[in-house]
Amino acid sequence: MTPPRKSWSLRGRLTRRVLGLVIGGWLVTIGLSAYVMTVELNEMFDEELQVLVETAVLFLDTAQDAGVTRSLGVETNDSERILRLLPKDGPEPPAPWPALTTDGFHDVPGWRVLRHSAEGMVIEAVQSTDWRREEIAETASIFLVLVFPLVVLLVWGLRRLAADTVVPIHTLAAEVALRKPDNLSPVDGQNLPQELQPLASAFDSYLGRIDRLRKAERDFIANAAHELRTPLATIRARLELSADPDATAAVPTIDALTRRVERLLQLARSEAGVGIGQGPADMLRILGLLLRDIRPRSRHAIQFDDGDLNRLMVAADPDALAILLRNVLENAVDHGIGTIKVRLMGNGTLTIENPTASPTFAASRFEPGEGSDGSGLGLSIITALAKAMGVTLTRRAEENTIAFSLDVPLSTVSET
Incomplete structure (x- = not known):
């Protein structure tokens, strides 16, 4: 070793x-x-x-x-x-x-x-x-x-000089440490000494390569998902028209594949930050529409506590908020084993709880939780969209229960 x-x-x-x-x-x-x-x-x-x-x-x-x-x-x-x-x-007298x-x-x-x-x-x-x-x-x-005081003064001066010399290094390190994970912009190297210019240049080049790779990944996912939507729709239409029972039985599989393609497109859009505005949006209305669409195909009951609100305006893009909430709700429906409790409060906090047999979260991106037959896309989309929209996302796993809590900032602008 x-x-x-x-x-x-x-x-x-x-x-x-x-x-x-x-x-x-x-x-x-x-x-x-x-x-x-x-x-x-x-x-x-x-x-x-x-x-x-x-x-x-x-x-x-x-x-x-x-x-x-x-x-x-x-x-x-x-x-x-x-x-x-x-x-x-x-005569010479004696001497030492x-x-x-x-x-x-x-x-x-x-x-x-x-x-x-x-x-x-x-x-x-x-x-x-x-x-x-x-x-x-x-x-x-x-x-x-x-000379001794001069030596002491020299030691003190050298320490101060060395401290001042390494200040740009600490400044550069602090700037990099405080960056958000998705901030791939070049570092400000104008005030750096000549000795650190090559380091800043190499770091900017490294960030540029990462940015290009991430963009290529998003473009591939978006293009692949976009190209798959039309063939899947065509296949589903033909299967529905077919009199073969096996063909009819394959329709739910095509629907599941279509939803995954849609989630790939949502993921690409959320990571790219495309089309995400500042709202305002009526969160209560969006939740009502989503629950109306999800309840008929849910295996378990969904309880919704609207906090006696008539409406709740939040500072979020309506489409992005709908995608985020749909993925959270569908994640609860797909992996829950009992009644799903949805609670909305006037401060913009939404809590979704559901009992589950495996109260764990995915350890990494695209990794489904234990016992899940999904692909892990839902959690990836939820995390990416919450980050892009400035929504605070809290996940809590307790005994036989998983809970999501979303804190959406309230809007200061009236809906027009």
Whole structure:
């Protein structure tokens, strides 16, 4: 079994990589800066030693007892910086560094020494290497303290920048997620960045192919159903005129096939949205006409509660509403095993209940319910028409009972 792939964030990856690149560059810059700073500070310390030696030479020029061994007042309590004046040929008092014989800068363990001979004297200006390192470290720490807020600001800025960068992606995803299933119009890619333009273009192309396939499917169903109606009518007429009992017995089968062809045409029209207006329509009158037509061939009684209404004007196309209600009623008649209860309320809600041996609904399109000998077209037409007309359809399956509830919006326009 292939393990699931770990999800990753474009925003997080962009932030990490840019931040890593910038911090890496900063570390290299800080390293180079520290090296340059160390070199410059060492040069500055050496210049300080030279200034001390030059000052000592000027002092010897004016001093009366220049040949006396002495130390000037540059020695600290920790003996970090020392200036000594020694007779050139006299004894040299002990010091923390080895005795030197040549002039110039000398690096000895723990010390940086500048030795200079002048006026019969030896001048030694000395600095502790530990003191030098401490001074460099303090300077570097101050530099890092100043850099730290900039790093924090950089991290915050990169996160905000990454968040702003992926906003168009979230906007595109939200637009696609909020689309209705039948909305196959192109996405608005004008405000998308160039990197997302190919994605939007590919998605539009994909939607276009789906739209063409759906249109071809609807056209095929409509054309096939239309072409079948005339031959079926001709066959039925000949069977009715025939004296053969078998031919007469085949008439109900032809009628059932004709109704399925009519339902195919209704399905194609409903999915295409052809001829669906906004009404108004008298729902009570349409229901009365449909019940008058369906009752004679219903195997079970149909109880109709009209809520003592004289009429009920709804915002729906009359023909589309009649097709929708006919399919709901015929579905109850064909699959019910007892009295069908139809109830109409003044708020535009129609409820149809009927007992059934298999209280289940089709799981997918064109799939008939359990125990049904139908083709599943009725439910498909009901669902498609309700969606196209803006009618809220609720289906409820309980023990031995199936109920359909339709909420049709009331009309605000009087019937003319």
